[in-house]
Amino acid sequence: MSRKKSTRYTQKSTLVVYLILRALVLLALVLSFLRRDYESVFICVLTLILFLLPLAVEKRMGLRLPSTLEIIILLFIFAAEILGELNSFYVRVPHWDTVLHTLNGFLCAAIGFALVDMFNRSEKFSFQLSPFYLALVAFCFSMTVGVVWEFFEYGCDQLLSLDMQKDTMVSLINTVDLDMTRTNQVVSLEGITDVIVVMGDGTTLPLGLGGYLDIGLHDTMKDLLVNFIGAVIFSIIGYFFVKSRGRSRFARRFIPEVLPNQDSPETNTES
Numbered sequence: 001m002s003r004k005k006s007t008r009y010t011q012k013s014t015l016v017v018y019l020i021l022r023a024l025v026l027l028a029l030v031l032s033f034l035r036r037d038y039e040s041v042f043i044c045v046l047t048l049i050l051f052l053l054p055l056a057v058e059k060r061m062g063l064r065l066p067s068t069l070e071i072i073i074l075l076f077i078f079a080a081e082i083l084g085e086l087n088s089f090y091v092r093v094p095h096w097d098t099v100l101h102t103l104n105g106f107l108c109a110a111i112g113f114a115l116v117d118m119f120n121r122s123e124k125f126s127f128q129l130s131p132f133y134l135a136l137v138a139f140c141f142s143m144t145v146g147v148v149w150e151f152f153e154y155g156c157d158q159l160l161s162l163d164m165q166k167d168t169m170v171s172l173i174n175t176v177d178l179d180m181t182r183t184n185q186v187v188s189l190e191g192i193t194d195v196i197v198v199m200g201d202g203t204t205l206p207l208g209l210g211g212y213l214d215i216g217l218h219d220t221m222k223d224l225l226v227n228f229i230g231a232v233i234f235s236i237i238g239y240f241f242v243k244s245r246g247r248s249r250f251a252r253r254f255i256p257e258v259l260p261n262q263d264s265p266e267t268n269t270e271s
Contacts, residue, residue, distance in 0.1 A: 011067040014074075021078045022051060028082060040086055047081040063114055068253035069107075076103050090166070097166065101223045104149075105142050105230025112141025113238045114256035121258050131242035135235040142231035143224075150220050157216065165216030169209055 025047050032040035054070050057063060065073075080100050083089040089096045116137045120128055129137065153164035171192045178187040192212045197205040207213070234254065241251035 011070075014067045014070045017071050017074055018051065021074055022048065025051075025078070025082060028086060032086075043081055043085050047077060050077045050081070053077070057111075061114065061118065062259045063118075064257040064259055066253050066255065066257070069110060069256065072103065073107060076100065076107065097219075098222065098226050101146070102226040102230040105146060105227035106234045107230075108142035108145040108227075109138045109231040109234035109238070110254060110256060113138035113234065114258070115141070117242075117256075118258050131239050134242055135239040138238055139231045139235040142234070143228065146224055146227035146231075150223060154216070154220070166219045167216060168214040168218035169211035170214050170218070171211045173212060 025044050029041055029044035029048075032038075032044060051074060054065050054073050058065055079089070079096075084096060084100065113134065116129060116134055120134065150165075156162045156164050171190070173189040173192065174186050175189075176184050176186055178189075179185045193210060195207045195209060195212055197207060199205060237251050237254055241248050241255050244251070246252065246255075
């Protein structure tokens with residue numbers, strides 16, 4: 001007899017959150033379709049697909065995600081796609097992007113932790129990572145995903161003329177490019193209040209932005225910094241979870257559970 005399927009979204013709290021969020025997405029999908037806003041329709045469909053991601057992870061990797069972690073994942077997807085993209089929270093709500101990148105660092109560390117924990121518990125591998133190295137691998141996995149995502153944003157901005165790497169207004173520039181002596185001396189421009197753009201035909205365009213428009217650098221570094229914070233938080237939780245041999249009730253709310261006998265063919269059939 002084939003292995004029994006793991007229960008999914010059977011926790012009452014997770015099921016309630018999933019049904020509410022799915023209903024809101026379906027409502028947004030219908031309204032977008034009636035407005036003939038097909039780009040928003042696509043985002044809604046993508047969100048519904050992403051809602052199935054925890055189920056796919058559980059089935060594919062042989063994990064059981066704790067209810068708290070599942071709810072965080074569902075809320076993260078909804079906040080990023082529906083609130084962030086459809087309702088422009090990235091622009092309207094201060095630090096919205098910052099909060100989501102922090103959560104992303106936390107969630108990616110959870111995935112990295114689960115991947116390595118599977119190896120730790122597998123009989124196919126003879127090595128066992130210590131709690132510190134297990135937390136370190138989870139942290140490095142999260143940071144790698146964060147860096148790759150920033151590469152993706154930069155590529156979309158350069159190739160597709162998007163603005164995924166949001167710009168920042170700055171009033172101070174430190175640069176050696178304005179050093180007329182060419183001796184690598186830093187020239188500081190302080191108190192910048194406006195920028196004038198000179199077009200190719202010689203016309204000038206005062207932007208009136210209140211400062212210098214930084215093209216993505218501050219946003220990228222900020223995203224990586226908060227991703228770092230999220231990854232560190234989960235890595236600490238994972239460290240103490242392994243250190244306590246899984247007895248920490250708080251940590252168990254965020255640590256994916258590896259289902260037993262995932263690599264034993266004998267457990268998949270019965271005589």
